[in-house]
Amino acid sequence: MSKENYTKYVILGLLTTHCRSGYSMKKMIDTSLNYFWKVSYGQIYPTLKVLVDEGLAEMSDVVDDGNKREKKEYSITEKGQEELRDWLQRPIVSIPVEKNELLLKLFFSRNVEKDCSIEQLNSYLHLQKERLAVYQTIEKMIQSYSTGLEDERYWLITLDYGKRTTNAVIEWCEETIRMLSKN
Structure with missing residues (x-):
């Protein structure tokens, strides 16, 4: 049985909060999720691309008022909300092994x-x-x-x-x- 990649659900969940950019997601991960779930910065943007490709998220270019540069912002779609809800409702079937x-x-x-x-x-x-x-x-x-x-x-x-x-x-x-x- 292959291991499920939960990064997709981490990113979908973050999109339901105030996080709209890869940078804001990384900050949220570092200050909260990192204590119980590891996601590397290098996983965020590839996962966002997959979510957009799968129709689970949308990307838009937004001008940052602070420095007048364009940045990418993401939002969760209804399909993404359904995917997240489906995962959240699935029962936990095993206790993960802690490496200590x-x-x-x-x-x-x-x-x-x-x-x-x-x-x-x-x-x-x-x-x-x-x-x-x-x-x-x-x-x-x-x-x-x-x-x-x-x-x-x-x-x-x-x-x-x-x-x-x-x-x-x-x-x-x-x-x-x-x-x-x-x-």
Whole structure:
């Protein structure tokens, strides 16, 4: 069974927000989606071209008032809306496998000193605490600049997932460090 390319749905979804250009999509990906879904800048424009070719999006040339240059703006078509809704309504049939370098290293850690594993865990714990702080900042930003858009509710839901899983990882790191620290 071939792997489905979800980039198409990422771009269609972004077209339902304020994102109209590849650049604005990249900014939105970097500041929100990147915490749970990776899309490279190099995927955006080829995917937009495919969406236009398939009639799922439309492209128009617009003059940018700031620098008087023409830029391409995209919008989702009704066919694109239907495609996105169809995908959103499909059930999730499997849990994706997470690639986690720390877990991979811990799995084989009998080959190094225990202190090395504890150091790895402390480093990971620090990164997780930094991530949690970023999530909390994003949450405050969404709440303070709230425009009442229905999207905001769902953005906060996905952010809550990130906060909860990060808190669980922090707790796991702390407990694992305590466990390994015992003789």
